[in-house]
Amino acid sequence: MTTTPKKHMGLKAKERLSNTIIYILLITISIVWLIPFIFLVFESFRVESTYQVGYVVPKQFGLDNYINLFTKTDFPIWFKNTFIIGLFASVIQTIIVLCMSYTLSRLRFKGRKLLMNVMLVLGFFPGFLSMIILYKVLSWFNLTSANSVPGLILVYVASSGMGYYVSKGFFDTISRSLDEAARVDGATRFQVFTKIIMPLSKPIVIYTILTAFMAPWGDFMFAKYISHATSAGMNVAVGLQYLISTPQNLSAYYTMFCAGGVLVAIPITILFMCLQRYYVEGVTGGAVKG
Amino acid sequence: MEKTNNSKNISLFDDIGDLDLLQLTKFQTILYKIIHFFKGIPNGVASLFKYIFSLIKNFFVWIKNDLTDIVQTFVNGDYKTKLSFIIMGFGSIARGQILRGLLFLVFEIVFIVYMYVAGFHWLGKLPTLGTELPGTAYDPRLDTYVRVDGDDSFKCLLYGVLTILFILAFIYTWRLNVKQNKISEEILKSGKKLKSAKDDVSSLLDEQFHKTLLALPLTGIFFFTVLPILFMILVAFTNYDGAHDGYSNLFTWVGMDNFNSLFNLNLGANNLSVAFGEILSWTLIWAFFATFTNYFLGMFVAIMINKKGIKFKKIWRGILVLTSAVPQFISLLYVSKMFSANGLVNGMLLNTGIISDLSHIIRFWEDTTLARVMVIVINIWIGVPYLMLIVTGILMNIPADLYESARIDGANAAQQFFKITLPYMLFVTGPYLLTSFIGNINNFNVIYLLTAGGPDNPKLLTSAGTAGDTDLLVTWLFKITTGAESKYYLASVIGIMIFVVVSFLALIVYNAIPSTRNEEDYS
Numbered sequence: 001m002t003t004t005p006k007k008h009m010g011l012k013a014k015e016r017l018s019n020t021i022i023y024i025l026l027i028t029i030s031i032v033w034l035i036p037f038i039f040l041v042f043e044s045f046r047v048e049s050t051y052q053v054g055y056v057v058p059k060q061f062g063l064d065n066y067i068n069l070f071t072k073t074d075f076p077i078w079f080k081n082t083f084i085i086g087l088f089a090s091v092i093q094t095i096i097v098l099c100m101s102y103t104l105s106r107l108r109f110k111g112r113k114l115l116m117n118v119m120l121v122l123g124f125f126p127g128f129l130s131m132i133i134l135y136k137v138l139s140w141f142n143l144t145s146a147n148s149v150p151g152l153i154l155v156y157v158a159s160s161g162m163g164y165y166v167s168k169g170f171f172d173t174i175s176r177s178l179d180e181a182a183r184v185d186g187a188t189r190f191q192v193f194t195k196i197i198m199p200l201s202k203p204i205v206i207y208t209i210l211t212a213f214m215a216p217w218g219d220f221m222f223a224k225y226i227s228h229a230t231s232a233g234m235n236v237a238v239g240l241q242y243l244i245s246t247p248q249n250l251s252a253y254y255t256m257f258c259a260g261g262v263l264v265a266i267p268i269t270i271l272f273m274c275l276q277r278y279y280v281e282g283v284t285g286g287a288v289k290g
Numbered sequence: 291m292e293k294t295n296n297s298k299n300i301s302l303f304d305d306i307g308d309l310d311l312l313q314l315t316k317f318q319t320i321l322y323k324i325i326h327f328f329k330g331i332p333n334g335v336a337s338l339f340k341y342i343f344s345l346i347k348n349f350f351v352w353i354k355n356d357l358t359d360i361v362q363t364f365v366n367g368d369y370k371t372k373l374s375f376i377i378m379g380f381g382s383i384a385r386g387q388i389l390r391g392l393l394f395l396v397f398e399i400v401f402i403v404y405m406y407v408a409g410f411h412w413l414g415k416l417p418t419l420g421t422e423l424p425g426t427a428y429d430p431r432l433d434t435y436v437r438v439d440g441d442d443s444f445k446c447l448l449y450g451v452l453t454i455l456f457i458l459a460f461i462y463t464w465r466l467n468v469k470q471n472k473i474s475e476e477i478l479k480s481g482k483k484l485k486s487a488k489d490d491v492s493s494l495l496d497e498q499f500h501k502t503l504l505a506l507p508l509t510g511i512f513f514f515t516v517l518p519i520l521f522m523i524l525v526a527f528t529n530y531d532g533a534h535d536g537y538s539n540l541f542t543w544v545g546m547d548n549f550n551s552l553f554n555l556n557l558g559a560n561n562l563s564v565a566f567g568e569i570l571s572w573t574l575i576w577a578f579f580a581t582f583t584n585y586f587l588g589m590f591v592a593i594m595i596n597k598k599g600i601k602f603k604k605i606w607r608g609i610l611v612l613t614s615a616v617p618q619f620i621s622l623l624y625v626s627k628m629f630s631a632n633g634l635v636n637g638m639l640l641n642t643g644i645i646s647d648l649s650h651i652i653r654f655w656e657d658t659t660l661a662r663v664m665v666i667v668i669n670i671w672i673g674v675p676y677l678m679l680i681v682t683g684i685l686m687n688i689p690a691d692l693y694e695s696a697r698i699d700g701a702n703a704a705q706q707f708f709k710i711t712l713p714y715m716l717f718v719t720g721p722y723l724l725t726s727f728i729g730n731i732n733n734f735n736v737i738y739l740l741t742a743g744g745p746d747n748p749k750l751l752t753s754a755g756t757a758g759d760t761d762l763l764v765t766w767l768f769k770i771t772t773g774a775e776s777k778y779y780l781a782s783v784i785g786i787m788i789f790v791v792v793s794f795l796a797l798i799v800y801n802a803i804p805s806t807r808n809e810e811d812y813s
Contacts, residue, residue, distance in 0.1 A: 015599065018703075022594045029591065030609045033671065037616065039634065040624050052627065054637020096510065099503040107500045122515055124792040126732050126764050129785035130518030132525075132771055132778050136444060158514035161507030190495035193503075218617040221734045221768065237619040241739070244627060254627070261620040272615035280679055 037265075044258035051251040065259040073253065074231045075260055078239035081149050082217055085235060088153045090213035093160040097208050098201075101167035102193060106179060119162050131155075131225050138226065148226045148233035155222055156215065170204040170281075171197070206278040210271070217268055236264050321713060338797050360465070363472045371471040378464060381471040385478070389487035394467050401460045409453045416450035419443040419528065420540045443536035447528070451520055522782040532776035548783045565750040565757055565766075566784070570791070572662070573762045576737075577730040579666045580673070581723065587670055588677020589715060593707070595678070596685055607682070614675035622739035625668055629654040656745045658759040665760055669736050680722070681715065688714050724799045728792050732764045743769065763788050 039056050044065055046058035069075045104116060134155060138144050143151030174197060182192050216223075220237045227233035234242065240260045243253040272279065364375060374381035379394025420441025427438045474484055485493075494502045526548055534541035552562050595606045613621075628634045636651040645651060655661050688711065696706050716723075737743060743761035750757040755773040757766050763784055771781045 019597075019599055022597060022600055026594060026600075026606050030606065033610060033613045033675070036621065036625055036628065036671075037613065039628070040620075043634075052630070052632050052634060052637065054634065054639075054641040056634070056638075096507045100507040103500045103503040107503075109500045112500075119511070120796075121793065122511075122519065124728070124796060125519050125789045126767060126785050128734070128764060128768060128771075129522050129782060130515060132781065133448070133518045133521045134514065137448075155514065158510035161511050162515065188492075188496040189499040190502075193499070214617070218619050218735070220619055220739065225768075225772065237617070241619065241623060244623065250627075258624070261624060265616040265620055268617055269612065269615040273612070276611060280683065 040258050040261055043255055044262045046255050050253065050255045052254055065255045066263070069256045069259050069263070073243065073256060073260075074234070074239060075236075075256075075263075077232055078234050078236045079263070081233070082235040082237075084149055085152050085156070085216040086213040089156045089160075089216055090209045092153075092157045093212035094205065094208045096157065096161050097164055097167050097212075098205065100161040101164035102171055102197065104164060105168045105171035106174075106176070106197070107189065119164075123162055127159075128221055128225075131222060135225055135228075144226050144233070145228045145230040146232040148223075148228075148230070151226050152216070152223060152235070155226065156212075156219070160212070167204050167208060170201070174200060203278045203281050206275055207281065210275050210279060214268060214272070217264060236260070240264070335798055356465070359472075360468055363468055367471060367475060371468075371475060374467055374471050378467045381467075381474065385474050385484060387474070387484055387487070387490075389490060390470070394463065394470075397460070397463055401456065404456065405453075408449070409456065412446065412449040412453050415441065415446040416454075417543075419446045419542045420536075423540065424538065440537065441540060443528075443530070443534075443541045445536075447524060448521060451517070451524065455517075455520075522785060525779055526782040526786055528779055530778045531780075532774070544779075548779050552783055552787070562752050562780075565752045566787070568747075568750060569757060569761055569763055569766050570787075572759070573731055573764075574791075576662075576666070576760075576762060577727050577733075580669045580730040580733065580736075581727045583666060583670050584673035584677050585719075585723065585726070588674045589681045589711075591674060592678045592681035592685060593711065596682060607678070610675035610678055614672075614679075618672060618735055619739055621672060622668070622736060625671075626655075626740045629664065631656070655741050658745060658747070661741055661745055661760050665737060665740050668740060669733075672736065680719070684715060684718055685711070687718075720799075724796060728796065731762070731788065731792060733762065734764050734768065737762050737765050738768065763791075 042056050042058060045061045045063070046053070047060040047062035047064050048058065050065075104112060135144060138148075138151045138154070141151075143154065178196055179192050182196050183189075187195070216235060218237060219235065220241065223235045223238045224241075227235070227238055229242075231239070231242070240257055242249070243257045243260070244250045364372060370381040370384045377395070378398040379391035382388075382391030382394060384391075420443045422440035424440040425438055426435045428434075429436045477484055527543055527545060528541050529544050529547075530536065530541040533539060552566055554561065554563055591610070594600070595603055600606075630636075631651055631653055635654075636645070639645045640648070640651070653660075654664050692710050693706060696710060701709065737760055741758065741760045743758035743765045745760075746756045746758045748756075750759075750761070755769060755775065757769065761769070767781050767784045767788070770777050770784070
């Protein structure tokens with residue numbers, strides 16, 4: 001293909017212009033997306049006022065809010081609660097999700113399609129609906145209010161089998177000829193699962209652990225209902241929201257809330273960034289396969 | 291079908307067979323599938339009804355065949371089989387399959403004991419949900435009056451449902467036991483041996499491995515999802531609320547009253563149906579905007595970052611991903627306070643003199659339209675990084691030669707986007723769009739943590755408490771449940787309505803999307 005030099009220049013200039021526009025847009029987007037977090041960090045170091053003020057950079061920097069957060073509020077308890085819930089949930093939930101998704105993806109049995117359809121339909125009910133009865137039954141076993149940590153673990157973990165989609169999408173992509181070859185060699189289905197497929201499944205295992213660990217840090221609805229306004233049973237989300245829930249609380253605890261937000265965000269963000277690769281694989285695969 | 295060798299003669303709007311489909315270029319194939327996705331929607335609705343009808347029909351045919359089979363098994367069976375109809379597992383034990391037989395037998399004994407001890411008691415309470423209020427009774431040993439518990443409607447309903455489910459499980463096991471006898475007889479007749487207990491156990495790791503793997507997940511789902519949902523559906527037909535809590539004051543069946551009050555339009559303003567209609571329509575509007583703004587803006591950002599010649603791709607992506615790694619509740623609560631009346635934004639506007647005095651501050655969360663726009667805009671801020679990640683992954687999967695041939699044909703960037711990228715994305719992410727739409731209908735966190743449903747709307751004041759202009763059905767449900775009156779029955783009616791709306795949308799789309807049908811294609 002031949003083009004005149006002049007037209008070629010025109011294309012290049014156009015390209016440069018569009019790239020410049022894109023750079024400007026990307027810089028703007030980055031700033032807009034980061035700014036609230038920068039504000040949050042600044043406000044968490046503010047000493048002169050615990051209430052909302054009309055400027056970002058504190059007049060006096062200090063760790064007061066962080067110290068107060070640990071001495072004047074129940075933040076350590078909330079943090080510990082959430083950590084314990086995340087730990088247990090990630091282990092148990094991973095086992096459950098892997099069992100479920102592996103079975104539905106690679107084993108063929110009567111009723112498999114029906115089972116998948118039933119779970120799809122169950123998912124159309126709002127999850128909170130079942131909380132009314134679950135709360136009552138959990139309270140019979142004293143697993144609510146101050147003692148809500150085991151109750152919440154149960155609630156998060158028990159129905160986690162319904163969230164098998166992403167993981168199943170992963171197993172679907174592993175070639176079935178692997179299973180067949182192993183079966184011809186006399187392996188049982190159990191051996192295929194443990195010796196052939198599991199070693200190949202590191203990305204999805206890490207993805208499942210990661211999402212299961214992170215979910216309790218952000219859950220608000222279930223945790224609020226189960227902890228029932230008892231500070232000792234709250235997770236960080238409910239606890240920090242409680243800090244700023246009334247105008248009086250807001251004026252006393254606003255900057256401590258900011259400090260708490262920073263303290264929760266740091267470990268979760270670091271964890272997320274370290275395992276980002278697995279997360280991206282899981283998210284993309286899951287979205288494509290539904 | 292008329293066969294043609296020239297692919298250009300095939301109209302993409304007609305149904306074409308697999309052979310002809312192969313002749314199309316990749317691009318044409320994708321286009322063809324998209325056209326047929328939209329053409330499929332009306333058929334999807336029609337086939338849905340056909341499907342439901344055939345399900346009902348098949349159910350009755352199945353029952354008829356099953357009953358015939360049971361009778362035949364009895365008539366043709368030997369004495370072991372016949373006795374098994376009463377003593378479950380007898381046939382198995384008599385034929386040497388002791389473990390299986392014992393399991394059947396133990397199940398039958400447990401069932402009978404349970405029914406005698408508790409089952410019939412709870413079944414009897416189910417029609418009334420309890421009649422005895424707590425009271426006092428004379429205790430001759432203590433020579434005083436003591437408190438006596440009455441019935442607990444909650445327990446009556448819960449254990450009643452459990453008992454019915456247990457009876458169904460028993461019927462199923464009994465049927466299994468009958469079938470077992472028939473199969474065993476056939477195997478023995480053909481001269482083969484029955485499986486030993488050892489075979490049975492080891493098959494749990496092989497032929498029956500799915501049962502082993504599913505046991506734990508399905509138990510959890512049954513007790514924490516299926517049973518609660520069944521219970522809550524039934525609650526919608528009772529008057530269970532804070533005043534009728536079941537033990538200090540019984541609750542009972544009220545038939546369709548709760549549904550009638552939701553659809554009764556003759557009570558003037560401030561009734562439930564008005565509130566329900568308003569909140570439902572806002573929920574759908576919200577779900578639509580929340581889903582598609584995120585989707586298209588996420589795609590836009592991903593395409594910008596992926597464009598050839600743009601440097602620091604990892605940094606742009608990293609910044610966005612960083613923001614989505616921070617737990618949502620922190621971002622949402624902080625931003626909510628940032629835009630509050632005394633918040634940072636108004637404070638900065640005051641300090642810089644853009645607004646002159648306190649009477650001019652912008653009340654972001656107190657004006658209906660402004661609050662609604664704000665939640666959608668902030669949701670973009672929350673959701674776009676996530677979409678960017680998904681879209682980036684998919685963009686890399688689009689065959690590069692599609693773009694190559696488009697460029698040679700002289701298509702510019704916009705044409706490439708509308709003719710290749712967008713159709714491909716819509717096709718591949720169809721199921722995701724649906725799940726995301728459903729997720730947004732139930733998006734509790736964004737709404738509750740930003741506005742808590744506010745600003746409160748006097749029009750939405752009902753017997754169940756107030757609702758606000760940004761309340762979704764799910765946050766309304768939460769408020770009704772946790773509110774002073776705890777109208778559980780209303781909460782479950784709304785839960786059922788959410789279910790109806792969601793499944794209606796989903797069934798239509800699922801019937802029309804081709805990519806959910808061909809599960810095996812991915813293997």
